[in-house]
Amino acid sequence: MNALMDAVRAGRTAEAVSLLDEMTDAERRAVFGELKALRKELRAAPWDAGSRRAYPPLYVAGVACQTGAAAVAAWIAAADMRWSRTSPALLLRILGDRDPKWLADVTHRLAERPASSGVPYELMAGLVRLSGCPVPTTDAYVRGWLGHIGATWQREETVLDRLRQDPYLPQLVAALFETDDIGGFFGWLAGDGPNSWYGALSRLAAEGTLDRGAMIDACVARLLRGGTTADQRAFLRLLKDLSLTAEEQRARIADWLALASDAVSPVASHAQSVLGALALDGGLTPRQLAEMSDAVLFRPEKKLVRAQLVLLRKILTRDASTAEELLPAVAQAFGHEDSEVQERALKLVERHLKKVESEDVRAELASAADQLIPALRVRAVRTLGAEQAGPEPVAYAEVLPLAPEPVRLAPAPETAAELAEEVGALMATEGDVAAFERALDGLVRHAHRDRDVLLEALTPVVARRWWNSTDPRYVMRADDHFGRADRIYNAADGLDLLLATLHGRVHTATLLRSVQQGTAGTACVHSPLSRAFEARLWEVSYRLRTEPLPFLLSTPTWSTGLLEPDELVDRLAEYVRLDARVGEADFAQALLRVRREDRAAAETAAERAAALGTTEGARLARRLTHRGPDLPVERRRTSGNRILLEYGELPELQEDFPAEFRPLGRPVSVYRERWYCYHWSGDIRRHWLALLPERRELVAVRLLRDVSTAAVDDARGAAAFLPLLAESGGAAGEAVHLCLAYGLGARHPEDRLAAVDALLTLAARGQLDAARLGADLGQLIRRGAVKPVRLAESARTAAATGANATVWEMLRHTLPVLLAELAVGGANTPARGLGDLLAVAAECAERCGARGELPHLAQAAQRRGASRLVSQARRLRIALTLEPREIVNSLTKGA
Incomplete structure (x- = not known):
């Protein structure tokens, strides 16, 4: 037994097999305990040279030294054994002397495993031969059989030849039609040409080797059952080949x-x-x-x-x-x-x-x-x-969804146990702004109140976090990880930083260095947003270690990130009472979030803030009474086929703000900024919007190129944040409307649907400038950044909700740009999909009773032919220029 373990550890598979052949059943059972202990040892370092060497003989020895069919099947299919690269022939030799009934049990247990277990088909097929059992028709076995038969490159045979040699051909072909989602795999393997599966099966059916009638019935039944398009295409192709x-x-x-x-x-x-x-x-x-x-x-x-x-x-x-x-x-x-x-x-x-x-x-x-x-x-x-x-049209009523209302944040959890549950859920789901802010404030409050109770409650939450490992060989130390400037990709990473700090995994010097130096090294168009978001997290982490804050000043009142001024004054007053030192980044974030739109409430709160007699109270009072411009000077620029924006400087955000927040007020340039960076996470965008809840334009201008990729580069998910942008506060200007325009022309349906949600939200809030949006869309289509057929799908979806007048007002300013191009370019230059866009416009105009002239529409309607573009132009012209009674008269006269 000692010799066997030495051979296994040394990776000498042939010697281990020879020793196993000489051992009795009792000796094999006795050594199995040591094999299990070795397996547990190897799991700790599966990619070590010693582990890779030991796995093949360990795999074989574990199969040989067990007597239970379930145990052997579990050992063979185990994930940690999958990469042992032991040949099926060797396993068949080890198992060849077992009872046929026992082998049949192992065979069917292996076949019932999911295909992802990676049990070799050659092993299962060999066990069928050894045991003489009925061939399994499970998903794993059928997929393995398909791959085995289709691997004709391994030998000079065709699929037809290999199928003819298979003794279980009728049973496995019948099982092919009963296996779920096999069509995509089968179709990929089938291919075309003389060596295809389709040709082979139809040939076997034609010559009588397979029952042709049964195959036809099975094909039709599979198509009637439904499934994915790939699945259905494969069986449809086979049905066609059966002629x-x-x-x-x-x-x-x-x-x-x-x-x-x-x-x-x-x-x-x-x-x-x-x-x-x-x-x-x-x-x-x-x-x-x-x-x-x-x-x-x-x-x-x-x-x-x-x-x-x-x-x-x-x-x-x-x-x-x-x-x-x-x-x-x-x-x-x-x-x-x-x-x-x-x-x-x-x-x-x-x-x-x-x-x-x-x-x-x-x-x-x-x-x-x-x-x-x-x-x-x-x-x-x-x-x-x-x-x-009737002679008079029915009065049209626009149907828009109810404008979403912000939700007031609930107070932080009262107990550490409740807080731990919420933090655990947040780490798993990357929840919204409200959940993140409540968790952040809760961690600060409970760390200040009773750090030991908090740490005990968080034990199950941090048990499986990567930074909580005790093995320094395979997991990067949290201090090294978080010490880099580009390690907070999303809100969950921010919580990881706080939790690692609470548990002593990040050095105080690292936290201090990050607070003092910030993340200035990661310069890109998003960095002003990311630096401001991360600065508060670094400061909170540092204060948790050195001087815990009693609570956060910047926790918003509403789910959009907005903070009520009276609430912020109350918090500052409590800080004065507690003689607590205000966090610089925390207070800066609070100033950016405080609501100033209600001037009366802002002035009242400003008087209270000034009466506190503190530096922070005076800064808040100045902030609330400031009357300067909310947005900087803007300028349109083009980059390829994109239309982008540049913003000038905003002095207000340069004064009285920490260094990490000042870039928010600095100019935004199309050509000087770096657009490609590590800020790829879509989750972080909702938190950037909550940084400036009354100035969404400052966020939108920095995300404009990102969302343009949804239309120009066919990126997926780039427009997902648009509904949150529409729900945010502040003016909806050029940047917001350009973001919306790109989203409406996105490649993927889910991005277009998000843009439609944003469009309807802005319309319901009375913040949509349909004329501006329509003109932007016309220019983007003219430049090739947006495809008319995609815009038509978005417009049709929005109109289907009842927003016909809104969609018409948008298209009323889009179509003239495209029709003018058509009039100038002649008969051979219509934009692809323009007919679809005209169809949506005509339907909206008919439903909402729009009237009036549309520039260049008459020329399009007078073109020769009966193309979709011409017919829909005529339809739109009739809807816009004739009253119902006039339509009747014109048609009656044969006009």
């Missing part, structure tokens, strides 16, 4: 109808094409075709809807007797969001209406015309006999 006959297609009409209705777009398109071919060959009854149309015409994909209308036109042209059955189905498209689809459907109904004799059907068609856009609805009055709209 169904007309009889096989007719036998599954109900399945095609269900797929055309509810499946993902590629599958629905295939089902539609199959049903269309059957319909043209007489394989579908008019009722079945109408049922199909009812489903497809409600789908959002315009391609599917248009294809269905084409199919219906062909059937109606061929067989007049189907009109009474099919035209009501066509009328379902009257309610489609795309006006061009509505017009196509109306033309189809108009063309075949004379074939309808039933008055009930005609009445149904006339009733459905109420869903049409106004111009088409008036046309339907003349052609379908629809009920005419």
Whole structure:
């Protein structure tokens, strides 16, 4: 046994195997305790040279020295054993003399492990051969089988050859259709060409090796079950390669109808094409075709809807007797969001209406015309006999969401145990500004009140923090880590600094150096914000070690970061009573947060502050009564296809503020500032907004290039902070509106949705300058920074909430810039997506009753052709220039 342990520690696998062969079962069981102890020892330093050397023989010995099937399976699949690189053949040799029933138990236990466990397929397949058990059909086994069969580069064989040699082919192919989310992996392995999985399986089905009917049924059933697009594409490709006959297609009409209705777009398109071919060959009854149309015409994909209308036109042209059955189905498209689809459907109904004799059907068609856009609805009055709209439009009422109200912060937790719970939750979730500020103030208060009780309560919170390790070899010491100027990436890092300080992991000299020197070395466009945020954290940490503060002066009153002036005066008075020394950075942050918008309340609080007779009281009084400009002089600059802003100096923030806060008032330059830095965390932006809760422009101008990447560089998440920017205070000027413009043109839907939330919030608060925003969007589109099709999606989403007038007012100032470019550039230069933008504008104008001239719209409406751009320009022109009664008259006269 000693020789075996020496061989294992030395990494001599062959010697360990030879010794294991000579040992009895009792001797193997006896040595297993030492193997477990060695495994525990290696876990402490898994990447040491000695550990890497010992793991392979340890892996083999642990398998050989256990008798329980569950224990052996757990040892084989253990995460720390995964990188031992022991060959499956060696394990099969070790296990080869065991009872077949025992081996079958191990096999199925390994197969039931998740695929992420990394159990080699070769091992599981070898155990199946040794035990003679039924082949497992679990997720891990099927995925392993796919990878094994597909690895044809290892030998001169094709996928077809390897499948033909597999004795368990029928069972594993059947399992392929039952395995969740396998399509993406299968499709990636399948590839194209003669050596593809698709070709191999269809060939085996054609020659009878696999049951063709069962495979077709399994494919269709898998598509009906639904799943991700990648999953569905793989099985759709296989179904197509099976080349169904007309009889096989007719036998599954109900399945095609269900797929055309509810499946993902590629599958629905295939089902539609199959049903269309059957319909043209007489394989579908008019009722079945109408049922199909009812489903497809409600789908959002315009391609599917248009294809269905084409199919219906062909059937109606061929067989007049189907009109009474099919035209009501066509009328379902009257309610489609795309006006061009509505017009196509109306033309189809108009063309075949004379074939309808039933008055009930005609009445149904006339009733459905109420869903049409106004111009088409008036046309339907003349052609379908629809009920005419009243001469006066219905009064429009804009629907905007309720403006979000700030929430008053609750007091810091009363007990250390409650505080510890909140700190633990905050470290796990990176909560909002309110949660962070309450936790920060709570740590200061309880450290001042009873440090030992606080430390005891925080024990479970810090138990697993990286800086709390006792092993200096593998974890960087907290003092070295926090001693660097760029180590506070987000609010959780700030709390880590405070907790590490409380537990003595950061030296006092390091804290003092950071308080005195700050983070001036990390100069970038964000550094004024990050330096001010971090300065208070360093100061609080230093005071925790040297002279604990009784509480923080800068804790906000509201969730936006705003601090009520009377509350700050009360806190200063309490500091005077306690004879406590005010923290310089803490008080500077309080001055930036104090509310000055209510001039009457500010002046009253200023009188109280001056009466305190302290330096801080006098500074607060000056701050509250200051009447200088809130924002510096601004200037627009361009950088590539971006429009950015530069700000001048703001003297107010240069006076009476510590060095780490003064950069907030210094100029912002487009070309001198460094834009790429370590401030990548989106979480920190909400805390930057809370630094200056009444001056969001000063934050927005420094984040403008970041949010522009969402539109220009297709970055994800760069616009996520926009709703918080809209909820913040102060003027919503050039920087805020440019940020919003970039967000509305973002590449990713979640960023566009955040921008729409911000747009509606600003509109609900009466702070949106739609004309400025629209003009900015026009210029950004003209420069190529924003794509019209993305803006159209954002505008459509905002309009769908009921904000039609707001969206129209924005687009009313965007479109003239683009239409002017079109008028100057000629017929071949329309911006891609301009037709979609005109469609949204037309719908908003129709809904809110907008009237008036739009520059350059007439030229676009008079262009030749029937493109989407031209048709939507004509629609918008009609909506803007004619009253409802005039529309009726013009159409009646044939205009």
